[in-house]
Amino acid sequence: MKNKILEFLYKKQDYVSGEDISRRMGISRQALWKYMHELRDLGYDITAVPHLGYRLVSSPDRLFPFEISVGLKTRILAKKIFYYETLPSTMDVAMELGLKGVPEGTIVLTESQTKGKGRLGREWHSPKYKGIYVSLVLRPDILPRETSVLTLVAAVGVCEAIKEVTGVSPQIKWPNDILINNRKLGGILTELNAEMDKVFFAVIGIGINVNNDNRSLCDGAVSLKEHIGERQNRTRILRQVLFSIEENYLSFKRQGSLLIMDKWRLFSSTLGRRVRVVCRKAGVKETDRAGRLFLEGEAVDIDIDGGLLIRLDTGILEKVTSGDVEYCR
Numbered sequence: 001m002k003n004k005i006l007e008f009l010y011k012k013q014d015y016v017s018g019e020d021i022s023r024r025m026g027i028s029r030q031a032l033w034k035y036m037h038e039l040r041d042l043g044y045d046i047t048a049v050p051h052l053g054y055r056l057v058s059s060p061d062r063l064f065p066f067e068i069s070v071g072l073k074t075r076i077l078a079k080k081i082f083y084y085e086t087l088p089s090t091m092d093v094a095m096e097l098g099l100k101g102v103p104e105g106t107i108v109l110t111e112s113q114t115k116g117k118g119r120l121g122r123e124w125h126s127p128k129y130k131g132i133y134v135s136l137v138l139r140p141d142i143l144p145r146e147t148s149v150l151t152l153v154a155a156v157g158v159c160e161a162i163k164e165v166t167g168v169s170p171q172i173k174w175p176n177d178i179l180i181n182n183r184k185l186g187g188i189l190t191e192l193n194a195e196m197d198k199v200f201f202a203v204i205g206i207g208i209n210v211n212n213d214n215r216s217l218c219d220g221a222v223s224l225k226e227h228i229g230e231r232q233n234r235t236r237i238l239r240q241v242l243f244s245i246e247e248n249y250l251s252f253k254r255q256g257s258l259l260i261m262d263k264w265r266l267f268s269s270t271l272g273r274r275v276r277v278v279c280r281k282a283g284v285k286e287t288d289r290a291g292r293l294f295l296e297g298e299a300v301d302i303d304i305d306g307g308l309l310i311r312l313d314t315g316i317l318e319k320v321t322s323g324d325v326e327y328c329r
């Protein structure tokens, strides 16, 4: 009900009489009064003036589920939202919920993480009320080797959403770093519950630096606020991210990965560049000064499984499926 009342107040942007709201919502004046109290307790500034009614003055910067649901145009994503002030990591909760059989599209959302996980065992810095930290439970009917496409789906969805809401077009560094001017804005982490030939469910974790100040950002990272120069509305961005990911996910389910790959190529900052991929791959023998194995060459394309194709100086085409890309120039 709170989301319906908010939606109504958002649309009106002016005073609305209590009688009018109660009638529209189909609730008593007393029930409305109780909901208004609850909303104020959550930080909504709602004025009440005799003979005029209620007016929403401002909303708190929180990702409350009922706020996310206002005007959310998805069909499967975020129909069920698990929301927390703080968590070690949304990934673990989403994996547990996946095992318990929650429906596809369930999301786990938090305002901060104490043990946010990044790729390759790294930490994802997740300060309170600054970013978007969300994990999605998906149940696609695909093989485990096809799941890297889900990461591409999420990366494309995040880029499209950010572009739609802010006008800024981020880039994707293979496999799933979201960048602005070569600094990290966000990332995607995919975890699976699967057997050799069956995926039971996948959890797609998305982290985006939205309102972080320079001092709350790690080296080499950027936030939308720092890039654009003003605070951004996290709720709006999250709603659009969910919508765009769902559009791409449904398109992938309907017609496979070709369209997603084309969109990914358009956002890619990796293709066409000389890259060094630090990776563990059979046959790779070269090591850098730190003793890490790597392949070096031109990143020419991604393949149907989301692997990166590199043309080595010998002319041989190599495919890497995981690793870290460094740009050589």
Ligand code: BTN
Binding pocket: 088, 089, 090, 091, 113, 115, 116, 117, 118, 119, 120, 122, 124, 132, 133, 134, 135, 176, 177, 186, 187, 188, 189, 205, 206, 207, 208
């Ligand atoms: C990366 O680029 O290394 C991936 C970062 C993924 C971070 C998100 S934040 C929400 C979800 N929960 C986590 O612990 N990690 C992912």
